Amino acid sequence: MIDPAAAADEQLSRYMAERGLKHTRQRSLIVQTFVRAGGHSSVDEILATVKRQDARVSVATVYRTMKLLADCGVATALDFGDGQVRYEPAAGRHHHDHLVCTSCGRIVEFENDRIEALQQTVAKRHGFQVSSHRMELYGTCRDCLASGRAPPS
Amino acid sequence: MIDPAAAADEQLSRYMAERGLKHTRQRSLIVQTFVRAGGHSSVDEILATVKRQDARVSVATVYRTMKLLADCGVATALDFGDGQVRYEPAAGRHHHDHLVCTSCGRIVEFENDRIEALQQTVAKRHGFQVSSHRMELYGTCRDCLASGRAPPS
DNA sequence: CTCAGTGCAAAGTCTTTGCACGATT
DNA sequence: AATCGTGCAAAGACTTTGCACTGAG
Numbered sequence: 001m002i003d004p005a006a007a008a009d010e011q012l013s014r015y016m017a018e019r020g021l022k023h024t025r026q027r028s029l030i031v032q033t034f035v036r037a038g039g040h041s042s043v044d045e046i047l048a049t050v051k052r053q054d055a056r057v058s059v060a061t062v063y064r065t066m067k068l069l070a071d072c073g074v075a076t077a078l079d080f081g082d083g084q085v086r087y088e089p090a091a092g093r094h095h096h097d098h099l100v101c102t103s104c105g106r107i108v109e110f111e112n113d114r115i116e117a118l119q120q121t122v123a124k125r126h127g128f129q130v131s132s133h134r135m136e137l138y139g140t141c142r143d144c145l146a147s148g149r150a151p152p153s
Numbered sequence: 154m155i156d157p158a159a160a161a162d163e164q165l166s167r168y169m170a171e172r173g174l175k176h177t178r179q180r181s182l183i184v185q186t187f188v189r190a191g192g193h194s195s196v197d198e199i200l201a202t203v204k205r206q207d208a209r210v211s212v213a214t215v216y217r218t219m220k221l222l223a224d225c226g227v228a229t230a231l232d233f234g235d236g237q238v239r240y241e242p243a244a245g246r247h248h249h250d251h252l253v254c255t256s257c258g259r260i261v262e263f264e265n266d267r268i269e270a271l272q273q274t275v276a277k278r279h280g281f282q283v284s285s286h287r288m289e290l291y292g293t294c295r296d297c298l299a300s301g302r303a304p305p306s
Numbered sequence: 307c308t309c310a311g312t313g314c315a316a317a318g319t320c321t322t323t324g325c326a327c328g329a330t331t
Numbered sequence: 332a333a334t335c336g337t338g339c340a341a342a343g344a345c346t347t348t349g350c351a352c353t354g355a356g
Contacts, residue, residue, distance in 0.1 A: 022310055022355050043346085058313045063346065079234045081287070083321095084345065099281050108279050115271050119290055122268075126261050127295025128252050134234070135288040137272055142280025175330050175335055196321085211338045216321065236346095237320060 006032075011091060015072035026050075026057050030065045031074065039088035040078065040098075040107050046087075080107075080136060097134070101141035103149045108141070159185075164244060168225035179203075179210050183218045184227065192241035193231065193251075193260050199240075233260075233289060250287070254294035256302045261294070 009031050013023055033049045034041060047062045066087055069075035076090040080100055095116075099108040115135070123130045140149070162184050166176055186202045187194060200215045219240055222228035229243040233253055248269075252261040268288070276283040293302070 020310080020356090024311060024355070026312070056313075059345095060314080060347080061312060064311085079232075081232045099276060099279055099283075101281070102284065108281070110275050110279065112271060112275050115268055115275075118265060118268050118271070119288075122263050122265050123252060123290050123292060126252055126263065127298070128254070128261070128290065128292045129298055130252075130290045130292035131255065132292070133288065133290040135272075135286065137276050137281065137283045137286040139276060139281045139283035139285070145280070145282055173331090173335080177330070177336060179337070209338075212320095213322080213339080214337060217336085 007091065009035075011074055012069065012072060015074075021068075026054070026061050027065050027068075029053060029057065030062055031069065034066070034069065034075065034087065035089050039109075040086050041088075042084045042086050044084070079134070097136065099137045099139070099141070101144055102138050103140050103144035106141050106143070160244065164227055165222065165225060168227075174221075179207070179214050180218050180221075182206060182210065183215055184222065187219070187222070187228065187240065188242050192262075193239050194241075195237045195239050197237065232287070250289065252290045252292070252294070254297055255291050256293050256297035259294050259296070 009028055012027065012031055015021075016023055029050055030046065033053075034046055037046065037049065043059065043062050043066060046066070047057070047059055050057050050062065066075060066077075066085075070077050070087070074089065074091055075087040078086040078088060078098070080086060080098070094111060096109045096111040097115075099110060101107070119133060120130065162181055165180065165184055168174075169176055182203055183199065186206075187199055190199065190202065196212065196215050196219060199219070200210070200212055203210050203215065219228060219230075219238075223230050223240070227242065227244055228240040231239040231241060231251070233239060233251070247264060249262045249264040252263060254260070272286060273283060
């Protein structure tokens with residue numbers, strides 16, 4: 001089990017077997033495509049890649065499958081405010097947040113325990129019990145800064 | 154100038170005067186409605202309130218006006234991931250982030266300089282120059298915890 | 307053989323836009 | 332009077348859904 005795509009497929013299989021869902025060719029193809037993409041994929045992107053192997057797969061199936069993956073813990077839904085949902089593999093990964101380059105779209109992940117701790121403190125101060133959060137830092141990445149690509153002001 | 158709604162209207166007037174835009178009845182009505190709502194309003198909510206005073210105002214005008222307000226610094230656009238843009242008054246306000254109750258929808262604002270500082274540190278470590286960020290903590294508010302409203306698991 | 311899954315196209319949201327009419331400067 | 336703004340409805344982008352057919356178990 002060295003291949004993460006195969007691992008995800010396995011995890012999905014177990015989840016489905018447990019509740020009488022079916023392991024179809026399309027689902028298998030979508031999971032593997034998604035995992036191999038490495039992260040932050042939109043449904044459109046996944047569909048485009050999937051179609052190279054099977055042109056008859058429909059958007060609807062990708063939407064339905066990604067939702068399924070989110071439910072069974074294989075994928076996490078992201079929203080970078082660009083009007084479409086994105087997904088990243090979740091399997092065995094620690095929580096993290098994102099740096100988003102507004103020039104080239106590059107996405108870098110980071111985690112910072114001190115920020116997380118402070119968030120808990122803030123929440124407690126207001127009587128909230130936090131169940132999740134989202135944090136994205138938008139700006140210009142190293143490469144875009146270096147190449148002088150102007151930050152869209 | 155004690156009334157913030159009037160103040161915002163003024164600010165908008167100046168902005169418009171500077172660039173030959175027109176100060177219409179609709180715009181005035183929308184700004185005041187928006188400011189009086191106090192914050193985190195969706196276009197739909199603003200429209201509903203506006204229509205009580207003038208039923209003939211259209212959605213399009215509210216969308217256009219809110220965009221104008223965002224451009225002139227009177228409003229800030231928010232995205233809580235619920236599929237619609239929200240706006241809050243920006244005039245003279247310091248940056249802040251949000252706690253969102255997933256049970257009752259309540260929104261509490263907070264600011265925390267230490268978190269902001271840590272964000273800068275993280276960004277720098279990755280070579281990013283941050284221009285903006287968003288951070289929302291989702292969970293259950295004090296009241297919902299007290300009244301036993303189950304956090305939607 | 308049965309029931310879940312799929313493809314397709316229609317429908318649903320939220321938001322934007324084209325256009326002729328109306329209102330402000 | 333000259334333009335900008337407005338209302339309306341159509342169009343767009345993304346996502347969901349109804350339905351008949353297909354295919355996995």
